[in-house]
Amino acid sequence: MSPNRGGSTACQTVERGGAQAVSLLRLLRCLAPVNRPVQEYAAMAHKTLAIIAALSLVGLAFLVYLALTFEPPEATRTVELEQPTPRPIERVLPEEFPAPVDQEPFRPVEVEPEPAPQPEPDSAPAAIAEATPAEPAEPAEPLPSLNNSDGYVLQRLASIELGASLLRLMVSDEIIRKFVVFTHNVAEGDLPQLEYPLRRVPSELMVHELDENLYEMDTASFNRYNTLVDTLVALEPQQAMSIYNALRPLFQEAYRELGYQEPFDEVLIEAIDQVLAARTAEGPFQLIKPSVMYVFAESHIEALTPVEKQLLRMGPENVAKLQSRLPAYRERLQAGR
Numbered sequence: 001m002s003p004n005r006g007g008s009t010a011c012q013t014v015e016r017g018g019a020q021a022v023s024l025l026r027l028l029r030c031l032a033p034v035n036r037p038v039q040e041y042a043a044m045a046h047k048t049l050a051i052i053a054a055l056s057l058v059g060l061a062f063l064v065y066l067a068l069t070f071e072p073p074e075a076t077r078t079v080e081l082e083q084p085t086p087r088p089i090e091r092v093l094p095e096e097f098p099a100p101v102d103q104e105p106f107r108p109v110e111v112e113p114e115p116a117p118q119p120e121p122d123s124a125p126a127a128i129a130e131a132t133p134a135e136p137a138e139p140a141e142p143l144p145s146l147n148n149s150d151g152y153v154l155q156r157l158a159s160i161e162l163g164a165s166l167l168r169l170m171v172s173d174e175i176i177r178k179f180v181v182f183t184h185n186v187a188e189g190d191l192p193q194l195e196y197p198l199r200r201v202p203s204e205l206m207v208h209e210l211d212e213n214l215y216e217m218d219t220a221s222f223n224r225y226n227t228l229v230d231t232l233v234a235l236e237p238q239q240a241m242s243i244y245n246a247l248r249p250l251f252q253e254a255y256r257e258l259g260y261q262e263p264f265d266e267v268l269i270e271a272i273d274q275v276l277a278a279r280t281a282e283g284p285f286q287l288i289k290p291s292v293m294y295v296f297a298e299s300h301i302e303a304l305t306p307v308e309k310q311l312l313r314m315g316p317e318n319v320a321k322l323q324s325r326l327p328a329y330r331e332r333l334q335a336g337r
Helices: 003-031 038-069 124-131 150-158 163-167 175-187 219-234 237-257 264-276 306-314 316-335
Strands: 207-211 214-217 286-288
Touching (some): 150 175, 264 306
Antiparallel strands (some): 214 286
């Protein structure tokens, strides 16, 4: 409320008080006994008016005070109080675990107990077998150096079935290096001139002379390879592969000596594929001897790869035996076992 508004209200109050006093005086005159003197009634009226005027002045002063000191209310403001930051509950951790750097406020999590599994009667033995920890694998036997590996290789080969028969067919020096060179050449369809890992067959190629410098290969020459092929085919592939897997680092080292970095397993698979995919021809085979060595008289046979021509000299039966056995080795090489 403003001060002007307060003064106007106070004046209205005084006027009302004066009008009430005049009415009260008239009433007293009507009620007063007739026999009282007029001066007495006048004195009483003056006292009453004085009291009413004093009360009116007090009321007026109070109203003026209120008008002067009144302040209109301000617009309502909503004051947002900052909520106190909750202090995280410190959890005591075991000594072996480091205390976390930033801990979030602790929130209890209700964990429902899981029902204990009830094994079926028939599956109890299987569950016990699965729970049994596997025995740790025996540490691999340390390998010798490549230069000193011949004795170790011969010892490992002698320990397998038919190992003694195989040793009679093999050379006794630089076994791993010669095997790597032979395998690399076969993988390319070629044959090395020297350094075979196997001993050469004991007899020479048998031929029948047809004409001057024209010969025919005798099928009895195929028998020269029977012992070699039968021994190789009779070997258990898993036993042979276990020895190869143990010696794999030495085979890879010998292959790197030739200047190649690819895995030797892949080279061995390529050599097997050369034998499995070899082209063949029907005999009898005519030969000529332009120098020391016999060569095939027919040009399309002489044009075959050295590996394919060597398989022709071994005879179809021996080749069929090899081709039936080699897939087992190829499968294990691909599987890494």
